[in-house]
Amino acid sequence: MTTLAKCICTSNHGFAQYAQEEIRRLFPAAKFSLLVPTEVFLFETAADLQEVFTTLKEQEPIFLRHIQPVQQEWELSRSDEDLDALQAWLADLPSQGLVQPGDKIAVQVRKEEKADVPYAPFAVKAALDEVITGELQAEPVVRYADRIVSVYVSANKLYAGISAPADNLSDWSGGAIRFHKEEDQISRAKFKLLEAEQRFGLDFSCARAALDIGAAPGGWTSFLLERGLRVTAIDPAAMHPSLLGNPMLTVYKKNAGDVKLRQDEFDLLVCDMSWSPRQMARLVADLLYALQSGGTAIITVKLMHKKPFQTIRELMQVFESSMFLIKAKQLFHNREELTLYLQKL
Numbered sequence: 017m018t019t020l021a022k023c024i025c026t027s028n029h030g031f032a033q034y035a036q037e038e039i040r041r042l043f044p045a046a047k048f049s050l051l052v053p054t055e056v057f058l059f060e061t062a063a064d065l066q067e068v069f070t071t072l073k074e075q076e077p078i079f080l081r082h083i084q085p086v087q088q089e090w091e092l093s094r095s096d097e098d099l100d101a102l103q104a105w106l107a108d109l110p111s112q113g114l115v116q117p118g119d120k121i122a123v124q125v126r127k128e129e130k131a132d133v134p135y136a137p138f139a140v141k142a143a144l145d146e147v148i149t150g151e152l153q154a155e156p157v158v159r160y161a162d163r164i165v166s167v168y169v170s171a172n173k174l175y176a177g178i179s180a181p182a183d184n185l186s187d188w189s190g191g192a193i194r195f196h197k198e199e200d201q202i203s204r205a206k207f208k209l210l211e212a213e214q215r216f217g218l219d220f221s222c223a224r225a226a227l228d229i230g231a232a233p234g235g236w237t238s239f240l241l242e243r244g245l246r247v248t249a250i251d252p253a254a255m256h257p258s259l260l261g262n263p264m265l266t267v268y269k270k271n272a273g274d275v276k277l278r279q280d281e282f283d284l285l286v287c288d289m290s291w292s293p294r295q296m297a298r299l300v301a302d303l304l305y306a307l308q309s310g311g312t313a314i315i316t317v318k319l320m321h322k323k324p325f326q327t328i329r330e331l332m333q334v335f336e337s338s339m340f341l342i343k344a345k346q347l348f349h350n351r352e353e354l355t356l357y358l359q360k361l
């Protein structure tokens with residue numbers, strides 16, 4: 017018997033068509049329908065749900081930020097009956113072997129702006145948490161869950177599903193990872209590197225010396241210094257005054273093309289130059305002699321002309337003799353860009 021997998025997929029605003037293109041390469045019979053233009057869509061294909069999750073984890077699409085299964089859907093009643101239906105669905109999951117007593121379960125609720133319902137997302141969560149502690153004898157949690165219950169309220173339907181956090185590609189609701197903004201934070205750009213560290217499973221504190229190209233005003237530099245690294249920052253623009261005088265920091269207030277570094281001086285190279293990808297790639301390639309073999313590179317790529325796959329191919333032509341692409345991902349904190357995780361050969 018053919019089973020039908022149905023999921024809600026989320027990308028950054030403006031990038032859903034690229035996520036769909038990538039999914040269609042993996043599932044040629046995929047059918048899509050938009051829920052929120054350019055960012056949230058339904059994906060259906062004749063396949064087992066676990067097979068869909070496994071394929072998407074192994075060949076993770078660059079522009080797919082988050083995926084949640086739809087195992088049940090209802091027309092909205094726009095009354096508390098919706099909450100009753102959700103509670104009954106959740107209470108029945110143990111009989112299907114989808115929940116065990118003692119499981120840590122996070123409930124994530126998303127509601128479209130145009131969904132005209134009398135209950136707020138937190139009321140949906142509260143109703144489901146009641147079932148989790150009651151009938152399911154499980155533990156409601158916010159993070160580090162064993163299972164995530166995902167509820168999505170669209171303009172006319174209610175969708176629900178349960179999955180392991182890793183299957184969703186992100187354990188944050190809709191993949192919208194949030195970091196706490198510190199009072200003395202130099203730039204929001206810091207979140208991009210923080211997210212890259214988590215997304216790519218890295219620990220920058222294991223590195224010794226980092227080269228930061230296009231470093232000003234210094235969000236990334238400050239983050240790497242906090243991680244205990246020695247940092248060399250290159251930028252013709254000024255670094256934030258709070259960084260100057262740090263004995264672990266060397267600043268070249270110059271264009272990256274005019275800097276001379278020592279061979280194999282660094283084990284981490286980061287670049288957030290927000291410039292033409294081709295010119296950025298040439299500048300980085302010319303400084304790669306300073307990165308040790310096996311060293312990590314994290315590079316943001318500005319998607320100038322909205323041809324992302326071609327842009328990545330062109331960049332990798334520049335890097336192919338010197339770097340191996342481990343992963344390309346559009347992070348939540350990337351706007352019109354994506355992030356590359358590479359290793360020096």
Ligand SMILES: C[S@@+](CC[C@H](N)C(=O)[O-])C[C@H]1O[C@@H](n2cnc3c(N)ncnc32)[C@H](O)[C@@H]1O
Nearest residue numbers: 205230232233234235236251253271272288289
């Ligand atoms: C988006 S900002 C970097 C933000 C930084 N990552 C942070 O966390 O504060 C881009 C920087 O790249 C620098 N840049 C552009 N072209 C450059 C070049 N050829 N050499 C060095 N820096 C360059 C710009 O001066 C600008 O400060």
